[in-house]
Each structure stands twice: as C-alpha cells, then as structure tokens.
Amino acid sequence: MNGQRLDRRAAMATLLAGRGDDLLVVPGLGSTTWDVAALEENPRDFHMWGAMGGAAMIGLGLALAQPAHRVAVITGDGEMLMGLGALATIGIQQPSNLAVIVFDNAHYGETGMQPSHTHDGADLVAIARGCGFTTCLDINDEAGLADLAARLKDLRGLLFARVAIEADDPPRVLPERDGVAIKERFRAAIGVRA
Amino acid sequence: MNAPVKTDWPDRLFETLKRGRVAQVGYVPDAGHARLIERCRADAQIRDVVLTTEEEGVAMAAGAWLGGNRSALLMQSSGVGNCVNMFSLMRTCRFPMLMFITMRGEWEEFNPWQVPMASIVEPVMKLCEAEVYRAREPDEVEGIAERAVQQAFGDERIVAVLLSQQLIGKKVWTK
Numbered sequence: 001m002n003g004q005r006l007d008r009r010a011a012m013a014t015l016l017a018g019r020g021d022d023l024l025v026v027p028g029l030g031s032t033t034w035d036v037a038a039l040e041e042n043p044r045d046f047h048m049w050g051a052m053g054g055a056a057m058i059g060l061g062l063a064l065a066q067p068a069h070r071v072a073v074i075t076g077d078g079e080m081l082m083g084l085g086a087l088a089t090i091g092i093q094q095p096s097n098l099a100v101i102v103f104d105n106a107h108y109g110e111t112g113m114q115p116s117h118t119h120d121g122a123d124l125v126a127i128a129r130g131c132g133f134t135t136c137l138d139i140n141d142e143a144g145l146a147d148l149a150a151r152l153k154d155l156r157g158l159l160f161a162r163v164a165i166e167a168d169d170p171p172r173v174l175p176e177r178d179g180v181a182i183k184e185r186f187r188a189a190i191g192v193r194a
Numbered sequence: 195m196n197a198p199v200k201t202d203w204p205d206r207l208f209e210t211l212k213r214g215r216v217a218q219v220g221y222v223p224d225a226g227h228a229r230l231i232e233r234c235r236a237d238a239q240i241r242d243v244v245l246t247t248e249e250e251g252v253a254m255a256a257g258a259w260l261g262g263n264r265s266a267l268l269m270q271s272s273g274v275g276n277c278v279n280m281f282s283l284m285r286t287c288r289f290p291m292l293m294f295i296t297m298r299g300e301w302e303e304f305n306p307w308q309v310p311m312a313s314i315v316e317p318v319m320k321l322c323e324a325e326v327y328r329a330r331e332p333d334e335v336e337g338i339a340e341r342a343v344q345q346a347f348g349d350e351r352i353v354a355v356l357l358s359q360q361l362i363g364k365k366v367w368t369k
Contacts, residue, residue: 026257046260051283054253061257061265064218064241069261083253085246093243179287183260192262 004140008035008103008165014142015074015101015149023152024062024190028055028075030110032103036074037175043189047175047182053082056100060090063098066190070097070155077104077118084127090158091132099152099159100128105167113167128160140164200332203361204229207294207339208237211266214343216292217241218258218265220251226296226362227268248273252280256289264347266292271299271312271356274319281322284352291324292346293354294339301359304367315356324352332361 012035016025025045027036029052036045046062048055059073080102090098106119118124129136134157139145148161176182187193208230211219219234220243221227234242245251251267258265269277274295284291298305299312319326325345329335338355346353 024260050286051253051256051280053249054256054280054283057250057253058257058260060243061218061254061259061263062261063257064243065258065261065263083250086250086253089243089245089250093241179283183287183289186260187262190261192260 003164005105005164005166006140006142006145008105008168009038009170011103011145011163011165012036012074013039014145015072015152017149018153020153022068023070023072024066026055026059026062026071026073026075028052028073028079030076030079032074032076032079033175034170034172035103038170038173041175043185045175046186049177049179052079053086055079056083056086056090059098059100060086060093060095063095064093067095067097069190070099070152071095072099072101072152074101074103076109077102077106077116077124078108080124081117081122087128087131087133087160091128094132094134094158096157097155099155099161100133101148101161101163103165104162105165107167109167109169113169125160125162133158133160135159137161138164203332203335205233206336208233210336210339210343211240212237214347215264216266216343217263218243218254219268220245220254220265221268222246222248222251222270222273224268224270224296225365226270226357227294230268230294248276249280252277252284252291255291256283256287259289264290264292266294268294270296271315272308274315274354275311278318278322281324281352285323288350290346290350291352292342293352294357295354296357296362297359299359302364303359304365319352319354322352324354326354326356328356328358329361330358335361
C-alpha cells in the first residue's frame with residue numbers, strides 16, 4: 001500500500017468542522033475515538049472503548065431510529081475488518097442518512113502497530129461497493145477529503161469512504177469512560193425517551 | 195390420538211412485540227422463527243433487518259436505543275455463542291437487549307453438532323448477567339414475552355427468552 005496518506009487528527013478536524021447538531025458520530029474502538037475526542041467531547045458522539053466490530057451496526061440501528069439525523073460511523077480498518085458482514089447487512093437496508101468512513105492506516109494501532117489485512121491487499125472500498133453502498137470513495141488527499149466533508153454535510157444516500165491515513169500514534173485523548181454516562185448524555189442531547 | 199400442537203405462539207409473540215412498541219427486529223434466518231420473521235417483514239411499522247451474524251444484532255440494538263427505538267433480536271441457540279463479546283457493550287452501557295432464542299440440540303435433536311452450544315446457552319446468558327426465561331408450552335410464550343419486554347426496556351436489562359425445541363418440532367432430515 002503505497003501512496004499519499006493524510007494526518008488522522010487533521011482529517012477528523014476537516015470532516016467534523018461546522019458539523020451541525022443533526023450529525024451523530026459513532027467513532028470505533030480505539031484511535032478514531034481518541035481522534036474525535038481530541039476535537040471536543042460532544043454529547044452527540046457515542047465514544048467506544050470496546051465492542052470491536054460493532055461500530056457500523058450501532059450506526060445502522062441509530063440511522064434507522066433517527067431518519068432526520070445524519071449518522072457518521074468513523075472507525076479504523078481493524079475495527080471494520082472485525083465486522084465486515086455489517087457492510088452486507090447495511091447494503092441491504094440502504095439507509096439514506098448513514099456514512100461509514102474508515103480511517104485506514106493498514107495497522108492495528110492499539111496493539112503495537114501490527115499490519116492489518118488492508119496492508120496486504122484487502123480492499124475495503126471494493127468490499128463496500130460489492131455490498132451495495134451507493135457511493136464509495138477512496139481518499140488519500142486534501143481534495144478528496146474536502147469532497148467527503150461536503151458530501152457528509154449534505155448526506156443523500158448510503159456512503160462508504162476509505163481515508164488513507166498515516167500509521168502514526170498521536171497522543172491519546174481519552175473521553176468519558178463510563179458507558180452509561182455516554183449513553184445517557186447522547187440520548188438527552190437528541191431528546192429521545194424510551 | 196394426541197391433541198394437535200398449538201402453533202399460534204409466533205403470532206401471539208408478534209402481537210406482544212407490537213404492543214411493546216418494538217420498531218426494529220434483527221434476525222438471522224431460522225426455521226423456528228420463520229413465522230415471526232414473516233410477520234415482522236409484513237409489518238410496515240417494524241424495520242426488519244436480516245443479519246449475517248447474530249452479534250450484528252446486538253450492536254444494532256444499542257444503536258436503536260441510542261436513537262430512541264426499541265428492538266428485538268431473533269436467533270437460534272447457536273447464535274448465542276456469536277454474541278458473547280458484544281454483550282459487553284450492553285452490560286457496560288446498560289442497553290436494553292431483548293432476545294428470543296429458539297433452542298436446538300435438546301428435544302429429539304438429530305444433529306449432534308447442535309448440542310454443545312445449546313447445552314450452555316442458559317449458563318452463558320446468566321454469566322452475561324441476562325435475565326433468562328424458558329417457554330416450554332405454547333400457552334406460556336406470550337406471558338413470558340410480556341414480562342421480557344417490560345424488563346428489557348423498563349429496567350434496561352439483557353433479557354433472553356428461550357423457546358424450547360418441542361415448541362418448534364424436530365427438523366426433518368429425510369424427505
């Protein structure tokens with residue numbers, strides 16, 4: 001996997017700049033949660049400290065429940081690889097308000113930077129396309145990232161994007177760790193009750 | 195001649211889900227749940243989501259609750275093993291998780307490969323801090339389901355309703 005790669009923290013800042021209250025973010029276990037937390041601790045983010053492989057399906061349940069909101073799952077390649085079947089499941093449902101964005105550094109950053117399957121050829125964009133995602137983007141430069149940010153602001157249809165990022169390990173920024181607190185503040189922020 | 199086995203329990207279970215305002219139903223195709231799945235698919239207010247593996251349905255239930263929807267997950271006993279790590283999401287965040295599990299591997303089971311997982315469903319679910327109920331007779335399914343709905347969403351708990359294999363009948367292997 002050669003070619004240009006983006007800085008993960010700067011990429012997250014670009015994607016979420018001026019995000020709007022109708023954007024709900026599900027960052028995956030590990031680095032993408034720290035990236036989102038590095039910007040701000042927003043109650044409309046469901047930070048994940050576990051449940052590896054679950055981010056995309058949390059996004060689906062949320063997107064189906066909240067059709068008036070946009071939902072962005074922003075996760076890593078390792079977290080996505082653990083739940084690839086979710087892409088097939090989401091492709092069948094076709095929620096028009098869901099974006100699945102994978103920050104792909106081709107490594108497992110949390111466990112010591114071992115290479116992931118994308119390092120040696122697994123093509124997440126091709127997989128998403130094959131699962132029925134209507135828009136599939138492969139991004140490794142600022143122009144592509146700006147295009148993705150614009151599409152996210154005006155989300156109209158199921159979107160998948162792979163964002164090639166550098167395999168570095170920026171300082172961890174740790175958000176709230178209490179799962180009940182994260183859940184309750186999220187629900188309160190969007191005004192839902194049982 | 196034996197009395198005919200009552201087969202309307204899936205319809206009564208469906209009505210219970212409707213009364214409980216369940217809006218999303220995840221499932222892996224299952225012969226024992228075929229009728230209930232058919233009812234859910236035909237209902238305009240229920241979003242039915244076919245899954246590739248049961249743990250997807252656990253994560254989906256968390257997302258549904260974050261967005262204010264009640265959900266249920268339908269599976270057979272072998273699916274429980276696929277879910278165990280994802281249950282940590284429900285426990286840590288105290289998400290409601292309503293599950294209806296058709297049992298294989300117990301009553302007149304022909305396939306021994308079904309037995310190992312089925313035989314540990316109850317202890318596994320209890321280790322995951324689920325409330326576990328078992329329905330053996332058609333007439334008790336609805337009442338147990340009512341209780342499960344109340345407990346899952348009222349108390350934000352993991353609740354597993356096990357539907358015994360004699361409710362479903364044995365799988366026919368030779369035709």
